[in-house]
Amino acid sequence: MRSLRLYLSITLLACSAQAASVADGVTYPDYSMVLVGGGLKTCGSMTPQHCIEPGVFSDRAKAAELFELSTNHLANVGSVEFWGAERVIEQQQTLALLEFIRSRVASERITERELTRLWRAAEIEMDGIWVSGRVNYAALTERELNFVFDQLQVMVTADKANKSPNARLKEYADLTKSKDAFSIEVYRKVVELAAQVAGSQRKPRILVVTASGRDPFAAVDFYTNLFSEAGAEVNWLPLNAAYQHAQQKKIDGKASCDNLPQYLAQTHGAYQRSRVYPDLMQQLQRFCQQGTEGALEQIRRADAIFFNGGDQSLTLQALRLEDGAASEELKQIERMLASGQIIVAGTSAGTAVMSGGSFVGRRTPMITNGDSYNAMQFGAFDLPAPQPGCDKDQSCSNGLAENHLTFASQGGLGLFNWGVLDTHFSERGRQGRLIRLLNDTQTRFGFGVDEATALLVGFSSEENAPEVKMEVLGAAGVFVVDSQQAQNSGEGSVSAIKQVSTHYLTRGDSMEIKAGVLRTRFAAWKFAPNNMQAPMLTSGELFERDNYKQLAHLACLTQSRQADGKAVKVGQGHQIRLYKDHSSYARQGVYRLPDREIQYCSYRNLMVDIQPLQ
Secondary structure (H helix, E strand, O other): OOOOEEOOOOOOOOOOOOOEEOOOOOOOOOOOEEEEOOOOOOOEOOEHHHEOOOOOOOOOEOOOOEEOOOHHHHHHHOOHHHHOHHHHHHHHHHHHHHHHHHHHHOOOOEEHHHHHHHHHHOEEEEOOEEEEHHHHHHHOOHHHHHHHHHHHEEOOEOOOOOOOOOOEOEOOEOHHHEOOHHHHHHHHHHHHHHHHHHOOOOOOEEEEEOOOOOOOOOOHHHHHHHHHHOOOEEEEOOOOHHHHHHHHOEEOOEEOHHHHHHHHHHHHOOOOHHHHOHHHHHHHHHHHHHHHHHHHHHHHHOOEEEEOOOOHHHHHHHHEOOOOOEOHHHHHHHHHHHOOOOEEEEEOHHHHOOEOOEEOOEEOOEEEEOOHHHHHHHOEEOOOOOOOOHHHHOOOOOOOOOOOEEEEOOOOOOOEOOOEEEOOOHHHOOHHHHHHHHHHHOOOEEEEEOOOEEEEEEOOOOOOOOOEEEEEEEOOEEEEEEOOOOEEEOOHHHOEEEEEEEEEEEOOOEEEEEOOEEEEEOOOOOEOOOOOOOOOEEEOOOOOOOHHHHHHHHHHHOOOOEEEEEEEEOOEEEEEEEEEEEEEEEEEEEEEOOOOEEEEEEEEEEEEEEEEOO
């Protein structure tokens, strides 16, 4: 057997024939990565709408976040240091409206939904001027709203009639009672693959990393309970940006773990977490004090590691140092992934952050922000992503608006180097932003993963095997862009990108990359479409919602050779043409669930031209 070694760091898992190799004797699981596009819908005590029946959870399960408008809490909301002089009007109006609500609810603890309703419905008079709660709420940025809610949030405890009234209630999940079969399928695949690593003598061990969350504590209970219920031994790995900051900022030669609350505020924008999650905050403190060696020991014992959704830039800060170098924790994950000793899974931001390393001699970037319209109008910027809502308070930096396309040219974690990973893909019309990013960065491939869908990624030590194999699992598909033959002209809003080759692979389809060549295979249960109609296909808002997917689906199912769309706002934008050439193929099939049938249509080499509106 030919000796193979798999390089993991900047050139992790590089796809060139020279770099793709692993040591003899390596046994890989069927797939080593499960990259989910987000949008999983699971029955939980805080998401009962996803349960097949009511009353799944007892009153000992957390059902909602709770908030209290106490005098001390409102005093914290009014922090001048947070708001700054330029937002003093918003600060004063917010405080006055919250005081008005407090006069109505007193010390009662209310849910976020109720607090939002009361806030938006309130109207008060200030200095002879009527202030609308609805207007005030809409004027605040996401950062400001998060700050206010954090300052008011309290720990959810059991009813005082119970024996342990001070115990923190936890969020629970139940896969078996979930409505969405695809979400169940994806989560169970992670556990199944972890079991392949663990062997038959014990339960698979899964670590949950919630570093992508603005509040890195909020999803801990949900994911640990979910994977435990699915048959795994689960632990939370409190690896986040605040932890890494404390490890790097030494005080008297020791990690500055006492400053974790300040670091959480600075890096995550999360406040008062000790009050809301005292036990988890203590766990983070202990984890920080144990330092890197403690983290490495937990990773070594794991069979799988799962990264949650949120903001991929936060996960990047958790696993890379300020100079961009890989942390010891990331190096350990790289080594274990290379040797088939761990499954790496992620959803949403936990998938997007995996991009990085290099492929065929070019560095693979990580996408961080933006929508398709702004991507086509203004191009891609190698700059930090703007803060959500920064247009409202004019705080967007570097001349960007909050929906401009941004990316990190140095990449993310680098565990997936074959191209850019994007998520929530078809549902948010992100085809334009992925095509533009590949064009502007001269990146060969892009992979857009739909919601409730997973891209399975596997490796092999067999002779003449491809460097990587992939398969689509779940509800929808993966949109693949190959920009090798694309042609471009112009810049900014007058740029044109033509002859872009795109594929859309749905459940059961697979692909592989070998020597820089991508090959696709349709599932055996899919056949050539027999619809002989050739209707005229058009869409006026191609990048809104899933309009692109729907238009391409019709082109896939019929004999139409072309489909046309536009992405226009205030008379400016681009026109998009999807068309078939001699290399285009399509396959359709029906997948049957107990309660319904789903029609899929996969295609290969559907060409795309994007040019300024004429």
